[in-house]
Amino acid sequence: MTAEKMALAKAINESLRTALDADPKVLIMGEDVGKLGGVFRVTDGLQKDFGEDRVIDTPLAESGIVGTAIGLALRGYRPVVEIQFDGFVFPAYDQIVTQLAKMHARALGKIKLPVVIRIPYGGGIGAVEHHSESPEALFAHVAGLKVVSPSNAGDAYWMMQQAIHSDDPVIFFEPKRRYWDKSEVNREAIPGPLHRARVVREGTDLTLAAYGPMVKVCQEAAAAAQEEGKSLEVLDLRSMSPIDFDSIQTSVERTRRLVVVHEAPVFLGTGAEIAARITERCFYHLEAPVLRVGGYHAPYPPARLEDEYLPGLDRVLDAVDRSLAY
Amino acid sequence: MTVESTAARKPRRSAGVKRTAAKKPPGARPDLVQLLTPEGKRVKNGEFDAYVADITPEELRGLYRDMVLTRRFDAEATSLQRQGELGLWASLLGQEAAQIGSGRATREDDYVFPTYREHGVAWCRGVDPTNLLGMFRGVNNGGWDPNGNNFHLYTIVIGSQTLHATGYAMGVAKDGADSAVIAYFGDGASSQGDVAESFTFSAVYNAPVVFFCQNNQWAISEPTERQSRVPLYQRAQGYGFPGVRVDGNDVLACLAVTKWALERARRGEGPTLVEAYTYRMGAHTTSDDPTKYRADEEREAWEAKDPILRLRTYLEDSNHADEGFFAELDAESEALGRRVREAVRAMPDPDRFAIFENVYADGHALVDEERAQFAAYQASFADEGEGKQR
Numbered sequence: 001m002t003a004e005k006m007a008l009a010k011a012i013n014e015s016l017r018t019a020l021d022a023d024p025k026v027l028i029m030g031e032d033v034g035k036l037g038g039v040f041r042v043t044d045g046l047q048k049d050f051g052e053d054r055v056i057d058t059p060l061a062e063s064g065i066v067g068t069a070i071g072l073a074l075r076g077y078r079p080v081v082e083i084q085f086d087g088f089v090f091p092a093y094d095q096i097v098t099q100l101a102k103m104h105a106r107a108l109g110k111i112k113l114p115v116v117i118r119i120p121y122g123g124g125i126g127a128v129e130h131h132s133e134s135p136e137a138l139f140a141h142v143a144g145l146k147v148v149s150p151s152n153a154g155d156a157y158w159m160m161q162q163a164i165h166s167d168d169p170v171i172f173f174e175p176k177r178r179y180w181d182k183s184e185v186n187r188e189a190i191p192g193p194l195h196r197a198r199v200v201r202e203g204t205d206l207t208l209a210a211y212g213p214m215v216k217v218c219q220e221a222a223a224a225a226q227e228e229g230k231s232l233e234v235l236d237l238r239s240m241s242p243i244d245f246d247s248i249q250t251s252v253e254r255t256r257r258l259v260v261v262h263e264a265p266v267f268l269g270t271g272a273e274i275a276a277r278i279t280e281r282c283f284y285h286l287e288a289p290v291l292r293v294g295g296y297h298a299p300y301p302p303a304r305l306e307d308e309y310l311p312g313l314d315r316v317l318d319a320v321d322r323s324l325a326y
Numbered sequence: 327m328t329v330e331s332t333a334a335r336k337p338r339r340s341a342g343v344k345r346t347a348a349k350k351p352p353g354a355r356p357d358l359v360q361l362l363t364p365e366g367k368r369v370k371n372g373e374f375d376a377y378v379a380d381i382t383p384e385e386l387r388g389l390y391r392d393m394v395l396t397r398r399f400d401a402e403a404t405s406l407q408r409q410g411e412l413g414l415w416a417s418l419l420g421q422e423a424a425q426i427g428s429g430r431a432t433r434e435d436d437y438v439f440p441t442y443r444e445h446g447v448a449w450c451r452g453v454d455p456t457n458l459l460g461m462f463r464g465v466n467n468g469g470w471d472p473n474g475n476n477f478h479l480y481t482i483v484i485g486s487q488t489l490h491a492t493g494y495a496m497g498v499a500k501d502g503a504d505s506a507v508i509a510y511f512g513d514g515a516s517s518q519g520d521v522a523e524s525f526t527f528s529a530v531y532n533a534p535v536v537f538f539c540q541n542n543q544w545a546i547s548e549p550t551e552r553q554s555r556v557p558l559y560q561r562a563q564g565y566g567f568p569g570v571r572v573d574g575n576d577v578l579a580c581l582a583v584t585k586w587a588l589e590r591a592r593r594g595e596g597p598t599l600v601e602a603y604t605y606r607m608g609a610h611t612t613s614d615d616p617t618k619y620r621a622d623e624e625r626e627a628w629e630a631k632d633p634i635l636r637l638r639t640y641l642e643d644s645n646h647a648d649e650g651f652f653a654e655l656d657a658e659s660e661a662l663g664r665r666v667r668e669a670v671r672a673m674p675d676p677d678r679f680a681i682f683e684n685v686y687a688d689g690h691a692l693v694d695e696e697r698a699q700f701a702a703y704q705a706s707f708a709d710e711g712e713g714k715q716r
Binding site for chain 2: 053058059061064066067068069070071072074076077091094095098099102103104105107108109110143144146166167195241242243244245
């Protein structure tokens with residue numbers, strides 16, 4: 001059994017199981033993560049197998065969850081915390097930004113905070129308010145945090161392993177609308193570095209850079225463009241802090257055009273930083289300004305409007321056309 | 327809303343305000359655990375005497391010494407701020423008994439989560455006082471190894487550390503250890519959501535943690551009445567664990583009550599809230615001006631309850647200390663002041679590249695890139711001598 005096809009949610013479940021098995025210091029904490037297995041069943045069956053002491057149903061208080069996880073980390077544990085939905089993380093934002101991110105530096109390196117915070121994020125599931133947001137830039141902006149997001153099951157398995165092994169706090173954004181998408185997980189493969197981007201489709205005319213749920217959209221866009229004779233490269237960034245600018249640069253120096261795609265609002269988003277830095281790095285290579293496709297500067301809309309708000313195949317291709325028109 | 331209806335509502339509302347304003351925060355007196363009166367008389371207490379029953383004259387002198395040296399250190403730090411050697415200082419003046427009593431109740435394997443004012447507790451834990459001054463001088467954000475003395479770094483954001491203490495205590499319980507954890511906070515912090523959440527978490531997980539609230543009556547300019555309608559210690563009841571109010575200016579009572587609470591934690595009986603009823607004799611910090619919001623008479627009234635004075639009276643009355651002891655302590659105090667002064671003045675500014683140190687444990691590409699840019703920028707002045715290299 002080297003490779004196995006499984007859903008992204010199942011891959012994370014398997015990765016958590018592996019970690020719980022391998023290290024008695026690993027703990028799972030969150031609301032409804034025990035008997036229920038989490039609202040998305042990502043922790044399904046773990047409490048049954050590892051007990052209430054290691055898979056901990058917490059009171060409904062996000063700051064409390066992260067704050068006590070910090071204390072547990074100080075005691076030598078490696079908590080993996082679940083925040084039930086993206087929009088629910090903000091009560092914990094103070095503990096994450098003010099304490100978790102800065103404590104290692106405050107202690108001049110004498111203590112470590114190996115805490116993973118899992119956050120199902122993004123839209124496309126027809127949910128009510130606060131259940132569809134993409135707040136990754138709010139975390140990537142903070143020094144001391146690392147921020148990653150897998151786009152497929154294989155990455156989800158390995159990136160979770162690496163996040164748990166990391167001695168730094170990692171915010172692990174899980175693309176909730178891809179939870180049920182199946183792909184291959186090879187548990188014996190040696191994974192690349194956690195923060196390295198990967199070319200998922202090679203191309204020559206333009207680079208599409210995305211992460212999490214938007215990688216699939218970009219792959220579909222590239223396939224559609226192919227039929228029109230355009231060769232698009234698709235880069236799965238995987239990490240928003242740090243961002244693998246070297247890999248983006250390498251790609252853009254060949255394709256000379258870049259479009260960044262994410263669900264999060266475009267304004268001051270991940271794409272803005274990428275546009276600025278790639279413009280600096282690749283100024284003489286670029287044939288067009290770096291373009292961004294993402295959410296609008298408006299609250300995430302009611303579900304009946306989310307298809308208008310979320311970048312889809314057509315909006316990505318529209319940006320591709322605008323870039324190629326320069 | 328019509329004019330009439332506004333007028334109609336007014337009397338009712340002001341009557342309500344009057345009712346609460348007329349009443350001092352309830353419950354202070356009768357529930358206060360006190361073993362040593364402000365006049366230095368030992369009073370019996372059926373429940374808590376046992377925790378200090380075997381205390382020796384030497385240990386009593388030790389508590390006195392701790393308080394005197396802590397006050398001396400604190401005064402030196404205030405002076406150093408006035409001299410421009412420190413950017414800021416948060417004085418513990420008046421809270422020595424609460425801190426020394428509770429600090430001396432802890433065991434070596436216990437873990438302490440302080441606010442930024444726990445200089446007396448730091449002293450008890452064996453943290454070199456000069457290490458506390460780095461953050462107030464601006465050379466670091468916390469200069470000691472938390473695991474060196476099981477004394478966590480000072481937490482500036484109000485109340486956050488109570489959750490860290492609770493999590494740490496949950497870990498202690500998981501490890502099957504019989505250590506306890508103590509979280510310090512103040513009356514102002516009692517309004518913070520994190521403190522409420524730490525009460526919830528510690529209660530439902532039965533965590534071995536003591537919440538030691540120093541109610542020093544003032545959260546900068548806001549009196550305790552602005553934080554709570556009930557005595558703070560009574561809040562514990564709603565979470566399902568005991569709360570006790572202790573005379574925070576009585577070092578013996580603080581020692582006894584904290585020992586009791588820590589032992590409850592060790593026995594697996596869960597959290598306890600201790601409210602040490604005390605007074606911030608000085609300003610909130612050196613940047614504060616208490617004359618704008620509180621009366622001199624209030625401070626004078628509390629001066630009569632000074633924590634150091636009452637133990638001195640008791641030591642003298644019971645012949646536990648002689649002139650020689652006090653004279654020797656005076657000399658030791660002055661030596662400590664000198665040592666702290668010299669250490670602070672000799673404290674170097676950090677290397678400029680310290681900005682990039684310890685941002686991450688495992689490194690980060692962006693930090694590496696920016697460090698290199700910063701180094702190149704600095705190096706660009708090499709030809710211009712020391713002009714830019716301040």
